[in-house]
Amino acid sequence: MALDVDRARAETRGLENQVHLNNAGAALMPAPVADRLRAFLTAEERFGGYETAAAEQAALENFYTAGARLLNARPDEIAFVENATRAWDMAFYALPLGPGDRVLTSHAEYGSNMIAYLHRARQTGAEVAVIPADDTGTLDLDALTGMIDDRVKLISISHVPTGGGLVNPAAEVGAIARAHGIPYLLDACQSAGQMPLDVAAIGCDFLSATGRKYLRGPRGTGLLYVARRWIERLDPPLLDQHAAELISATEYVVRDDARRFENWECFFAGKAALGLAIDYAMDWDLSAIWQRVRHLADRLRAGLADLPHVTVTDRGREHCGLVTFTHSRQSADAIKAAAAQAGFNVSVSSGSGSLIDFRARGLSAVTRASVHYYNTDDEVDRFTAFIGRIPS
Numbered sequence: 001m002a003l004d005v006d007r008a009r010a011e012t013r014g015l016e017n018q019v020h021l022n023n024a025g026a027a028l029m030p031a032p033v034a035d036r037l038r039a040f041l042t043a044e045e046r047f048g049g050y051e052t053a054a055a056e057q058a059a060l061e062n063f064y065t066a067g068a069r070l071l072n073a074r075p076d077e078i079a080f081v082e083n084a085t086r087a088w089d090m091a092f093y094a095l096p097l098g099p100g101d102r103v104l105t106s107h108a109e110y111g112s113n114m115i116a117y118l119h120r121a122r123q124t125g126a127e128v129a130v131i132p133a134d135d136t137g138t139l140d141l142d143a144l145t146g147m148i149d150d151r152v153k154l155i156s157i158s159h160v161p162t163g164g165g166l167v168n169p170a171a172e173v174g175a176i177a178r179a180h181g182i183p184y185l186l187d188a189c190q191s192a193g194q195m196p197l198d199v200a201a202i203g204c205d206f207l208s209a210t211g212r213k214y215l216r217g218p219r220g221t222g223l224l225y226v227a228r229r230w231i232e233r234l235d236p237p238l239l240d241q242h243a244a245e246l247i248s249a250t251e252y253v254v255r256d257d258a259r260r261f262e263n264w265e266c267f268f269a270g271k272a273a274l275g276l277a278i279d280y281a282m283d284w285d286l287s288a289i290w291q292r293v294r295h296l297a298d299r300l301r302a303g304l305a306d307l308p309h310v311t312v313t314d315r316g317r318e319h320c321g322l323v324t325f326t327h328s329r330q331s332a333d334a335i336k337a338a339a340a341q342a343g344f345n346v347s348v349s350s351g352s353g354s355l356i357d358f359r360a361r362g363l364s365a366v367t368r369a370s371v372h373y374y375n376t377d378d379e380v381d382r383f384t385a386f387i388g389r390i391p392s
């Protein structure tokens with residue numbers, strides 16, 4: 001089903017100001033979500049934070065039902081966390097690892113995840129091994145199968161890496177993890193909101209996502225999914241009196257749902273608004289969003305690839321809404337600055353975020369233009385023409 005782009009644009013006030021191609025950084029909130037967030041904060045101002053939370057109980061609970069619907073999970077498998085990194089951490093740091101255990105991860109792994117693997121490797125004596133990419137840059141499933149042995153205690157990959165348009169084969173990895181009974185953690189930070197995600201079909205045990213990117217929620221919000229079968233087997237790395245209850249001077253009982261991974265104090269307005277942002281995305285239909293995002297990204301990639309001095313740096317067999325490129329004469333930072341002057345929001349991927357993958361490819365920084373369903377062919381073409389005019 002085709003998306004009503006005019007309505008999507010009419011409900012996105014930020015589009016009046018610029019061409020927003022930084023959706024993988026933070027997408028523009030739809031008006032109903034931004035209005036909901038503002039109304040919640042106004043109520044906190046007028047009536048008090050605790051009083052507003054009590055009055056908004058239904059909207060706060062809606063976060064869990066919306067998150068469950070998004071992922072084909074159960075509401076008690078969903079936790080609200082302040083961002084994708086902490087959501088991911090709460091699962092990763094809860095998993096037992098010891099000397100000689102192995103964690104298998106993707107080649108284009110997100111930098112913070114890589115740091116956490118190395119951190120725990122230093123703490124526990126476990127090892128991190130990178131699953132090679134095939135010649136398209138996609139995680140090599142045969143190589144993964146060949147790396148499986150009794151020492152592998154976790155498979156943990158980025159679905160869509162931060163620095164390119166690659167989509168890793170999440171469900172195929174899930175089938176391998178399931179076949180060998182190995183826990184599987186999926187970083188869906190960049191994929192949630194741009195494509196349908198079904199944890200049963202993917203076969204992951206844990207999944208992390210952020211609110212502000214393709215889900216179009218507010219900053220400072222994130223989501224963790226933990227499969228029911230795992231919840232009570234995982235000891236969260238941090239506990240408070242929301243995650244657990246103190247029952248005597250020496251004892252506490254940890255909650256039996258995914259909220260054991262949460263904090264008591266959190267961004268309540270953001271939680272209500274993210275629930276609404278998820279409902280809003282589901283109303284459009286994730287398959288329709290995915291179809292349109294790929295159409296726009298393919299058009300942008302093809303246009304950029306035709307330009308002299310421009311090299312599209314996306315790899316992978318399957319591509320998504322992130323489009324990355326280099327220019328033979330201008331740095332990524334210079335392109336970002338010039339684009340901002342001309343009314344185009346883009347970002348730069350560099351440094352820690354994609355270090356292993358970029359080093360292997362001799363890249364240090366790329367310009368990242370990331371489309372969402374509310375962008376248009378005309379915006380994509382104008383951006384391509386703008387890049388074509390950059391002095392070289």
Ligand SMILES: Cc1ncc(COP(=O)(O)O)c(C=O)c1O
Nearest residue numbers: 083084085110158161162189210
């Ligand atoms: C693949 C990937 N994982 C995790 C994150 C971290 O998300 P957050 O900033 O919400 O913690 C990012 C952020 O860009 C990302 O691209």
